[in-house]
Amino acid sequence: xxxxxxxxxxWAVFGAGVISGDFAxxxxxxxxxxLHAVASRDTARAEAFAAEHGxxxxxxxxxxxxxxxxxxxYIGTVHTTHAERTGLPLVEAFKYRFGPFPERMxxxxxxxxxxxxxxxxxxxxxxxxxxxxxxxxxxxxxxAILDAGCYPVSLAVGVAAWAGRLGAVSVVExxxxxxxxxxxxxxxxxxxxxxxxxxxxxxxxxxxxxVIRGTEGELEVPNVWGSRTASTDTAILRRVDxxxxxxxxxxxQPMAAEADATVxxxxxxxxxxxxxxxxxxxxxxxxxxxxRAAL
Numbered sequence: 001x002x003x004x005x006x007x008x009x010x011w012a013v014f015g016a017g018v019i020s021g022d023f024a025x026x027x028x029x030x031x032x033x034x035l036h037a038v039a040s041r042d043t044a045r046a047e048a049f050a051a052e053h054g055x056x057x058x059x060x061x062x063x064x065x066x067x068x069x070x071x072x073x074y075i076g077t078v079h080t081t082h083a084e085r086t087g088l089p090l091v092e093a094f095k096y097r098f099g100p101f102p103e104r105m106x107x108x109x110x111x112x113x114x115x116x117x118x119x120x121x122x123x124x125x126x127x128x129x130x131x132x133x134x135x136x137x138x139x140x141x142x143x144a145i146l147d148a149g150c151y152p153v154s155l156a157v158g159v160a161a162w163a164g165r166l167g168a169v170s171v172v173e174x175x176x177x178x179x180x181x182x183x184x185x186x187x188x189x190x191x192x193x194x195x196x197x198x199x200x201x202x203x204x205x206x207x208x209x210x211v212i213r214g215t216e217g218e219l220e221v222p223n224v225w226g227s228r229t230a231s232t233d234t235a236i237l238r239r240v241d242x243x244x245x246x247x248x249x250x251x252x253q254p255m256a257a258e259a260d261a262t263v264x265x266x267x268x269x270x271x272x273x274x275x276x277x278x279x280x281x282x283x284x285x286x287x288x289x290x291x292r293a294a295l
Contacts, residue, residue, distance in 0.1 A: 015039075101231055123208070
C-alpha cells in the first residue's frame with residue numbers, strides 16, 4: 001500500500017549546536033516535512049544556523065512555541081533544559097530505532113528466529129578529549145550514562161519488548177570510573193529474566209556492536225547504531241545448528257526516518273510512534289536513573 005500523501009510539516013529546531021545541525025541537514029531527505037524555524041538563547045547563533053540551513057524564522061524558545069505555524073519541534077538542547085509538557089505527542093529521538101533495519105530486527109525476534117532471548121550485550125563509547133563542556137558538567141547532567149549509555153540501555157529495553165518480555169526491569173550490578181561525572185560505566189540489567197550487559201564511556205573508545213543471544217541462535221550487529229547520516233544495514237544470524245545467515249536491509253537517512261515517523265503520528269492523531277513507544281522510554285529512563293544512582 002503506498003504511503004499517504006500528507007501536507008508538509010513545518011519543523012522548528014531548538015538549539016543551534018552540532019546535533020541540531022545534523023537534524024536540519026537530515027530534514028532535506030525527509031518526505032513529510034522541512035525546516036521552518038530555529039530557536040536559541042543566542043540570537044547570533046540562531047541567525048547563523050538559519051542562514052546555513054535555510055530556516056525563514058528565528059527567535060527565542062518562547063517566541064517559537066507561541067507561533068501557530070510550527071507543527072513539530074526537535075529539541076537539541078542539554079538535558080536540564082527539557083521541560084515536562086502535558087498533552088503533546090512525544091517521540092524520543094533514538095535514530096537507530098527508525099528505518100528498515102530495526103524493523104528487520106524486530107521481526108526476527110518476534111518470529112522466534114533466536115528462540116527465547118536470554119542475553120544482550122551492547123556498548124557505545126568515545127574519548128571526548130578535552131575534559132570540559134557539557135559532557136563533564138554535572139550542572140547540565142553530563143556524564144557517559146545519560147549522553148551515550150542511553151543507547152545500549154534503550155536497545156536492551158527494545159529487544160525485551162520485541163520478545164514480549166518487558167515486565168519488571170532492574171540494575172543488578174554497576175561499576176565505573178567517576179570523576180566530576182561518570183566517565184565510564186558498565187552494568188548488568190535484568191529485563192524480566194533477560195540479562196543485558198551494557199557499557200558506555202566518554203573517555204574511552206568502545207565497540208559499537210550488539211549481540212543478542214537466544215536458545216536457538218544469536219544475532220550480531222557490528223555497528224548497531226549506524227551514523228547520523230546512514231542507518232545500519234548488516235547483521236549476522238548464527239543458529240545453534242552451525243548455519244549462519246547475513247541479514248541485510250536498505251540504508252536510509254535515520255534522522256529523516258525518525259522525523260517522518262513523528263510527522264506521520266501527528267497526522268494520524270497518535271501521541272507516540274511504534275518505533276519508540278512511551279513505555280519503553282519510561283523503562284529506559286528508570287534504568288538510567290538507577291544506574292547513575294548505583295555509581
